[in-house]
Structures are given as structure tokens and as C-alpha cells.
Amino acid sequence: MxxxxxxxxxxxxxxxxxxxxxxxxxxxxxxxxxxxxxxxxxxxxxxxxxxxxxxxxxxxxxxxxxxxxxxxxxxxxxxxxxxxxxxxxxxxxxxxxxxxxxxxxxxxxxxxxxxxxxxxxxxxxxxxxxxxxxxxxxxxxxxxxxxxxxxxxxxxxxxxxxxxxxxxxxxxxxxxxxxxxxxxxxDAEDVAAGTWGGVVPLRRVAGAPEHGADSHDRVPEDVRRRAVALGAPADH
CATH class of the missing domain: 2.30.110.10 (Electron Transport, Fmn-binding Protein; Chain A)
Incomplete structure (x- = not known):
């Protein structure tokens, strides 16, 4: 702890x-x-x-x-x-x-x-x-x-x-x-007036890794895992 x-x-x-x-x-x-x-x-x-x-x-x-x-x-x-x-x-x-x-x-x-x-x-x-x-x-x-x-x-x-x-x-x-x-x-009077209130959730989302212009190998596993952990599609 x-x-x-x-x-x-x-x-x-x-x-x-x-x-x-x-x-x-x-x-x-x-x-x-x-x-x-x-x-x-x-x-x-x-x-x-x-x-x-x-x-x-x-x-x-x-x-x-x-x-x-x-x-x-x-x-x-x-x-x-x-x-x-x-x-x-x-x-x-x-x-x-x-x-x-x-x-x-x-x-x-x-x-x-x-x-x-x-x-x-x-x-x-x-x-x-x-x-x-x-x-x-x-x-x-x-x-x-x-x-x-x-x-x-x-x-x-x-x-x-x-x-x-x-x-x-x-x-x-x-x-x-x-x-x-x-x-x-x-404030209670604003709630009573009926106006909408709420939250727009935000999160960071990665895209699929993009190859550099001079990189032709497969995306390495460490990079792929990191991208997926940040929300990239798992099948890239």
C-alpha cells in the first residue's frame, strides 16, 4: 500500500x-x-x-x-x-x-x-x-x-x-x-427550469500504427499492443 x-x-x-x-x-x-x-x-x-x-x-x-x-x-x-x-x-x-x-x-x-x-x-x-x-x-x-x-x-x-x-x-x-x-x-431553480445538463465523456483513442516512408517491416508486437491498449483496432 x-x-x-x-x-x-x-x-x-x-x-x-x-x-x-x-x-x-x-x-x-x-x-x-x-x-x-x-x-x-x-x-x-x-x-x-x-x-x-x-x-x-x-x-x-x-x-x-x-x-x-x-x-x-x-x-x-x-x-x-x-x-x-x-x-x-x-x-x-x-x-x-x-x-x-x-x-x-x-x-x-x-x-x-x-x-x-x-x-x-x-x-x-x-x-x-x-x-x-x-x-x-x-x-x-x-x-x-x-x-x-x-x-x-x-x-x-x-x-x-x-x-x-x-x-x-x-x-x-x-x-x-x-x-x-x-x-x-x-442550482435547484435551474434544475427545476428543465434545461438539459450532463457530461460529454472524453477519451484518448489511438489509430492503427502507420509505417514510416522507409519502413516496410510488420508492425512490431510492442507497438501493436500499445496501439490496441489505446483503442486502435485489434486486427491492424
């Missing part, structure tokens, strides 16, 4: 606190489902012509090692060493968010329209991964997060490729999770 979430002052849910999850397994399940995270960092203000500090929020591929070396497990974010924001995040406090949208909630008033969702906020001091073994492990996890089992079928990364890739590690200890999974919450 996993430990409960322990929000700090920075991760305490204040608005809509009834939707806050306190079970760390809810966080782990969201990290398993989500494919894209958003990394928030502060850049500039360091004398290199960037001017005053300013925030940047960027979509990133990610992976998780719940037994990783950081407090609460490790969230890995990867990018190019040419991205100055990534390399300069080492030692800085960053914010990583994830959101999975599950439905559009059509209420009986504009005020009560909403969305069903699962979201997480992770805040922590980022660590630039310099150990080659840990970096390779993080990149393998990132590939396997997209297509489970894929990393084992690929050639090893070259030293040049590893040198061109930056990996940030963020501890999972300081996190919060919110979940909304219900219909519209309307």
Missing part, C-alpha cells in the same frame, strides 16, 4: 479542496496514464541578455521511477542540452503539472459549466542527471512510457546521443492531486 500524499504549504489544495486526493496511488495512476507533462521554470535575469526573470511553461515527455533516488520517487524530464532553460534548472525549484481531461460538463448555467479531469502538481528542486547509467535508465523509461517494452528492442544510445540529451530529475515527494468525476452541480 502506498503512502498518502503529504501536501506542503505550496501544494495544499485551497479551492475545490473536496476534490483533492490524499492517496499517493492516485498520483501514480495519473503518472502512468498521462503522456505529456508541462514543466514550469523561471529563466532570464542572469546577466546573459535575457533581461528580468520570467516564467516559461513547456510541454515535455517524461518518465517515472517510483524506486528512484529522489524523495518519494523520481520524475524524469528530458530535452536537448541546447535548451538553456533545461540545463539551468539544476538546483532550481520547478513545477511539473499533468492533466488528463475526461469529460465536458454542460450545466444549466454558464457559471456551473466545468470539466471532469485528473490533475497533479509536483514541485521540487530539479537535479540535472550527470551519471551516464542513470541518464540511460531515464531515457529507457521515457521510451517505455510511450511504448512499454520498446527500449529493449532498440540499439544502445551512443555517447554522442547521450551527450546531446539533458535529463532533469524531480522528486515526487511534494505533490498534490485533484480529481473531478461527476455531472453538473446546478
Amino acid at each position: 502506498s503512502l498518502p500524499l503529504s501536501p506542503t504549504e505550496r501544494t495544499t489544495v485551497r479551492r475545490g479542496h473536496a476534490r483533492a486526493a490524499d492517496d499517493r496511488e492516485v498520483l501514480h495512476a495519473l503518472l502512468d496514464d498521462a503522456l505529456v507533462a508541462h514543466l514550469g521554470v523561471v529563466v532570464g535575469g542572469d546577466g546573459d541578455g535575457d533581461g528580468a526573470p520570467y516564467p516559461v511553461v513547456l510541454p515535455v515527455a517524461f518518465a517515472v521511477d517510483l524506486a528512484g533516488p529522489d524523495d518519494g520517487g523520481t520524475l524524469y524530464v528530458h530535452g536537448s542540452v541546447a535548451a538553456r532553460w533545461l540545463g539551468r534548472s539544476g538546483g532550481a525549484t520547478v513545477c511539473v503539472t499533468l492533466t488528463e481531461l475526461d469529460g465536458l460538463v454542460a450545466a444549466r448555467s454558464a457559471f456551473h459549466h466545468s470539466m471532469n479531469y485528473r490533475s497533479a502538481v509536483v514541485i521540487g528542486a530539479a537535479r540535472v542527471v550527470v551519471d551516464a547509467g542513470e541518464k540511460q535508465h531515464a531515457l529507457d523509461l521515457t521510451v517505455d512510457h510511450m511504448v512499454p517494452g520498446r527500449a529493449a528492442t532498440l540499439r544502445p544510445s551512443t555517447r554522442k546521443e547521450l551527450a546531446a540529451t539533458a535529463v532533469l530529475a524531480v522528486p515526487l515527494a511534494e505533490a498534490s492531486v485533484k480529481v473531478r468525476a461527476e455531472g453538473p452541480v446546478d
Whole structure:
């Protein structure tokens, strides 16, 4: 059984606190489902012509090692060493968010329209991964997060490729999770008026894998399984 979430002052849910999850397994399940995270960092203000500090929020591929070396497990974010924001995040406090949208909630008033969702906020001091073994492990996890089992079928990364890739590690200890999974919450007089209210469910659905222009082999089993798990036809 996993430990409960322990929000700090920075991760305490204040608005809509009834939707806050306190079970760390809810966080782990969201990290398993989500494919894209958003990394928030502060850049500039360091004398290199960037001017005053300013925030940047960027979509990133990610992976998780719940037994990783950081407090609460490790969230890995990867990018190019040419991205100055990534390399300069080492030692800085960053914010990583994830959101999975599950439905559009059509209420009986504009005020009560909403969305069903699962979201997480992770805040922590980022660590630039310099150990080659840990970096390779993080990149393998990132590939396997997209297509489970894929990393084992690929050639090893070259030293040049590893040198061109930056990996940030963020501890999972300081996190919060919110979940909304219900219909519209309307005022009684609006319900009595008879206007329709309800939910449009949303889900991510994959299509059949498409061959690259220079790929003529059969779709490998790991890719086929992943596509089917995401809703692609089983007979492709």
C-alpha cells in the first residue's frame, strides 16, 4: 500500500479542496496514464541578455521511477542540452503539472459549466542527471512510457546521443492531486427550469500504427499492443 500524499504549504489544495486526493496511488495512476507533462521554470535575469526573470511553461515527455533516488520517487524530464532553460534548472525549484481531461460538463448555467479531469502538481528542486547509467535508465523509461517494452528492442544510445540529451530529475515527494468525476452541480431553480445538463465523456483513442516512408517491416508486437491498449483496432 502506498503512502498518502503529504501536501506542503505550496501544494495544499485551497479551492475545490473536496476534490483533492490524499492517496499517493492516485498520483501514480495519473503518472502512468498521462503522456505529456508541462514543466514550469523561471529563466532570464542572469546577466546573459535575457533581461528580468520570467516564467516559461513547456510541454515535455517524461518518465517515472517510483524506486528512484529522489524523495518519494523520481520524475524524469528530458530535452536537448541546447535548451538553456533545461540545463539551468539544476538546483532550481520547478513545477511539473499533468492533466488528463475526461469529460465536458454542460450545466444549466454558464457559471456551473466545468470539466471532469485528473490533475497533479509536483514541485521540487530539479537535479540535472550527470551519471551516464542513470541518464540511460531515464531515457529507457521515457521510451517505455510511450511504448512499454520498446527500449529493449532498440540499439544502445551512443555517447554522442547521450551527450546531446539533458535529463532533469524531480522528486515526487511534494505533490498534490485533484480529481473531478461527476455531472453538473446546478442550482435547484435551474434544475427545476428543465434545461438539459450532463457530461460529454472524453477519451484518448489511438489509430492503427502507420509505417514510416522507409519502413516496410510488420508492425512490431510492442507497438501493436500499445496501439490496441489505446483503442486502435485489434486486427491492424
